[in-house]
Amino acid sequence: MAELLTVHDPQGYPPKVVGKRLSERPETLDGKLVYLVDCLFDNSENFMRELEDWFGKNLPSVKTRLIQPRQSWVDDAEMRAKVAREGDGAILGVGL
Amino acid sequence: MKHCSPTVVVLAMLLEEAGVPSVAVHTDVFAGVARATATANGMPRTRQAFVPQPVVDVSRAELRAYIEGSDPITGRPFMQEVIEALTSPLDAEDLIGLSFDRSAPRLLSPDSEEHLQQLFLQNHWTDCLPIILPTEARVAAMLKATSHAPDEIVGRMRPTSFREFWEYTVEKVAVNAVIAGARPEYFPVILALAASGSTARSSSTTSMTNMAVVNGSIRHQIAMNCGIGALGPYNHANVTIGRAYALLSQNLQGGSVPGETYMGTLGNGLAYSACFAENEERSPWEPLHVQKGFNSTDSAVSVFFGLRYVQEGYGPRLTWREKMRRCLSAGAHFPPLLVMDPIVARLFVERGMDTKQKLIDWCAENARLPAREYWDDQWVQTLLRPLAVAGVEPYASQLKAAPDEIVQMFEPQEINIAVTGGEAQGAWKMFGARYERTVSIDAWR
Numbered sequence: 001m002a003e004l005l006t007v008h009d010p011q012g013y014p015p016k017v018v019g020k021r022l023s024e025r026p027e028t029l030d031g032k033l034v035y036l037v038d039c040l041f042d043n044s045e046n047f048m049r050e051l052e053d054w055f056g057k058n059l060p061s062v063k064t065r066l067i068q069p070r071q072s073w074v075d076d077a078e079m080r081a082k083v084a085r086e087g088d089g090a091i092l093g094v095g096l
Numbered sequence: 097m098k099h100c101s102p103t104v105v106v107l108a109m110l111l112e113e114a115g116v117p118s119v120a121v122h123t124d125v126f127a128g129v130a131r132a133t134a135t136a137n138g139m140p141r142t143r144q145a146f147v148p149q150p151v152v153d154v155s156r157a158e159l160r161a162y163i164e165g166s167d168p169i170t171g172r173p174f175m176q177e178v179i180e181a182l183t184s185p186l187d188a189e190d191l192i193g194l195s196f197d198r199s200a201p202r203l204l205s206p207d208s209e210e211h212l213q214q215l216f217l218q219n220h221w222t223d224c225l226p227i228i229l230p231t232e233a234r235v236a237a238m239l240k241a242t243s244h245a246p247d248e249i250v251g252r253m254r255p256t257s258f259r260e261f262w263e264y265t266v267e268k269v270a271v272n273a274v275i276a277g278a279r280p281e282y283f284p285v286i287l288a289l290a291a292s293g294s295t296a297r298s299s300s301t302t303s304m305t306n307m308a309v310v311n312g313s314i315r316h317q318i319a320m321n322c323g324i325g326a327l328g329p330y331n332h333a334n335v336t337i338g339r340a341y342a343l344l345s346q347n348l349q350g351g352s353v354p355g356e357t358y359m360g361t362l363g364n365g366l367a368y369s370a371c372f373a374e375n376e377e378r379s380p381w382e383p384l385h386v387q388k389g390f391n392s393t394d395s396a397v398s399v400f401f402g403l404r405y406v407q408e409g410y411g412p413r414l415t416w417r418e419k420m421r422r423c424l425s426a427g428a429h430f431p432p433l434l435v436m437d438p439i440v441a442r443l444f445v446e447r448g449m450d451t452k453q454k455l456i457d458w459c460a461e462n463a464r465l466p467a468r469e470y471w472d473d474q475w476v477q478t479l480l481r482p483l484a485v486a487g488v489e490p491y492a493s494q495l496k497a498a499p500d501e502i503v504q505m506f507e508p509q510e511i512n513i514a515v516t517g518g519e520a521q522g523a524w525k526m527f528g529a530r531y532e533r534t535v536s537i538d539a540w541r
Contacts (some may be wrong), residue, residue, distance in 0.1 A: 003206035008230040008271040009200045010261035012253070012348035017194025020139045023115045025183050034182070035116075039107065041100040042152045042477045044158070047121075050160045054175065073103055073257045075110065084114035089182040090233050092108050093121030094151050095101030095130060095152045096301075 030061040033087035037079075040072035044094045051091065100478075101126040101359075102133040102258040103149035104362055107140045115248055118142075119181035125148040125482055127446075127534050128355040135348040135349075136260050138193045143181035144146050147174060152474060154393040157532070203232070210446040220353045222275070223342060230274040231270035238270040242287060242540055246270070250290045253349035255299035255357050262289065262376035264348040270534055272347055282333055286309060287540035289341040292399045294532040296367065297345040297352035302401045303360030304379035305367035307433070311385035312395030314537050315373040322375035324518030325523075327435070329369070338369030357396070366403045372516050378438035379515035380407070380445045381452045388534040404430045409527040412443050418464070419454075423526050424505065429473045430528035432459065433512035437517035440524045454512045468499035 024030060034055070038048040047068055055064045067083065071074035083090055108120040122130050124146040133140035146169045147162040156532030167174045207215070212229055215223050228234065235509050239501050254261045263329035269290045273283055289308055296306035327334050344461055347350035376383045376392075385396040405427030409419050419422035424432060434455075436444075449455040470476060471494075494503045512531050517523065 002210065004206040005209055005212060005229060005231055007204055007212055008232070008235055008267075008276060009204055010216075010230060010268070010271045010343075010347040011200055011203060012264040012268055012350065014198040014262050014350055015133050015140045016199075016385065017136060017195060017260075019195040020109065020113060020137070021193050022139065022141060022143070022186055022190045025117050025185060028424060029183060029262050030504075031418045037107065039104050040478065040482045042474045044151070046156050047147075047151060047159045048165055050156055054160070054163050058175075059179075059505040068482070069107075070486050072100075072478050075107065075258075075370050076431070076536050079115060079326065080107070080110055083111060084116050087116050087160065090108070090111050090116050090238050091121060091178060092104050092111075092118060094527075095104035095120060095122030096149070096151050 012073060025089060029059070031063075033065060034062045034063055034084060034089040034091060035083045035087040035090040036066045037083070037090055038066060038068045039092055039094070040068055041094060041096055047094050101129045102256055102493045103145055105130050105133040105142060105144070106258040107427065108463045109142055112142065113138065113267070116462065117182045119178055120144045120145055121178070123151055125149045126359070127169050129357070129359060130459075132356045133259060138195060138522045140194050142539075143189045145177040145181060147172060149363070167406040174524060203331035211359055215393065220351060228277050229319050232269040234274045235267065235270050237275050238278075238280050238283055239267065240339040242266060244287070250287060252294045253293055253345060254296045255295060255297060255352060256347055259299070259357070260350070261367065262348060262350045263342075269344055272344035273332075273340045274345050276336050278340045279332070282337050282340070282507055284537050284540040285314060285318070285337050286340045288397045288537045289337070290344055290397065291540065292533055292535050294399045294401055295345045295349050296342045296400070296541070297349065297358065299358050299360070300375045301359045301361050301427070302404055303362050303364040304404055305344075305364050305370065306341065306368040306532075307366070307400045307403055308338060309384055309398045310337075310371065310395075310537070311383045311398070312393070312537065314395035315347045320373040322373040322516045324520055326372040326375070326516040326518070334371050334373070335369050338371030341371065342367055342369060364403060373516050375438055375512060375516045378463065378519065380450075381513070381515060384512070384514050385534055387452065390534065390536070396534050397537055398534040399435050399532040400527070401532050402430050402527070402529040404428055404528035409430070409524050410522055412440060412522075413449065419460065421462050422463075425461060425465050427528050429505065431506050433529040433531070434459075434511075434513045434524060435517060435527065436513065436524035437522055438515055439519050439522040441515045443522065453508075454510045455513060456508050459511050460504065460506050461488055463505040464502045465505060466499065467494065467497035467501050467503050470494065470503050470505065492533070499504075523531070
């Protein structure tokens with residue numbers, strides 16, 4: 001029988017994860033303001049502009065507003081506060 | 097350092113926490129990363145929708161077709177996914193999120209060498225080459241090479257922005273140093289690299305990795321190579337220190353698994369090991385660590401991030417200016433690290449570059465592109481354009497430039513030079529590698 005070895009686990013220490021809940025959903029987006037968050041990645045702005053146009057043509061009762069953080073890869077607290085204050089929903093993208 | 101999906105997921109989660117129903121949109125190849133990020137942050141049910149890859153470099157008409165088409169992950173209409181993500185009632189799991197603790201025992205269950213080698217491979221704890229198993233005795237021997245306590249926190253790392261940081265101790269670094277085959281006398285260098293907090297296992301789609309440049313007396317104390325073959329693979333210290341840096345990065349940051357915590361589309365052979373010593377004795381210039389504020393008697397390691405492109409040249413030769421200009425503007429946008437043999441360095445001195453800074457200033461002045469080409473670069477678009485729009489100089493002025501106007505690509509402080517090699521040829525290489533920081537090795541002895 002082969003000799004048994006005791007070895008160390010090579011992994012670092014992960015943070016403990018605390019569950020977070022989703023926010024309540026409205027029954028409909030009619031009359032609501034949905035922020036289209038262009039996260040500033042390459043060609044995301046054009047994607048969001050097409051999304052804005054799609055809502056205008058297909059769901060005109062939904063108000064949309066394009067918004068961008070001040071930098072890519074940054075949590076722009078000011079932008080987030082504005083969306084939270086004024087928005088009823090948010091579509092963010094594009095992760096690529 | 098970076099790719100975009102974790103950013104989009106975490107911003108969506110932050111808005112959810114602020115009471116805003118949100119949906120994160122990604123290209124389908126990032127589905128695994130997006131879900132892993134949401135789970136690791138306690139909100140696995142974060143609403144996500146997907147469009148086909150690629151989004152970059154496609155027309156608005158194609159983007160519109162994605163929006164009017166199907167989500168490639170679910171097969172359902174994309175906009176139906178988006179609208180339902182924002183309006184469908186929540187269920188019990190949506191309301192509690194997911195709490196969990198991934199802490200693992202310090203030691204693995206005893207097993208045979210063959211099974212443990214297989215376990216490390218299956219768990220993505222290796223670079224797919226055979227490893228030295230980190231037995232208690234081997235780790236204890238490694239720990240004797242530093243005055244620091246095994247339970248001292250060395251730092252924390254993560255594979256990209258908006259992923260969670262993992263933390264590590266001196267002992268955890270020692271475990272990975274053993275796995276890489278490093279000898280105990282190398283351990284202070286490896287601890288300094290771990291303390292940099294700069295991961296050599298970025299999850300970036302651009303397949304970035306890190307390079308380490310060692311300066312000071314430690315180079316000779318541990319018999320590092322700064323002569324023939326310095327960049328590898330001909331010296332035990334160079335190779336295993338570089339490998340240890342790579343392995344500790346992937347294991348101590350929470351993994352480097354394709355599709356989950358690694359998205360480098362091509363991969364990068366330099367990710368196995370990229371470490372060398374500067375040839376201070378044969379260089380006519382100030383050592384790198386002295387340029388970064390250390391004393392010449394100090395031992396320190398400098399970390400460079402990226403290794404996205406490699407150019408090379410010989411000489412300098414009569415037409416070095418033309419050659420260097422071509423190289424500086426040829427690669428994807430990333431600051432250059434020039435690594436040159438002492439022969440080249442001395443010939444540059446003969447051409448008036450009697451300090452590294454003079455050559456750096458020349459490179460900064462001559463790294464130029466027409467604005468139209470400069471801005472048509474994914475890195476520039478994603479990272480620098482937002483700064484330009486926000487009015488940050490010099491990017492704001494560059495954004496105002498006419499398409500054919502020439503713009504400067506780099507600031508002098510972004511460009512670096514290191515001298516190494518065995519004077520067998522007047523060779524130089526240019527790596528696309530951004531300086532991160534220089535860390536004291538003496539502090540970790």
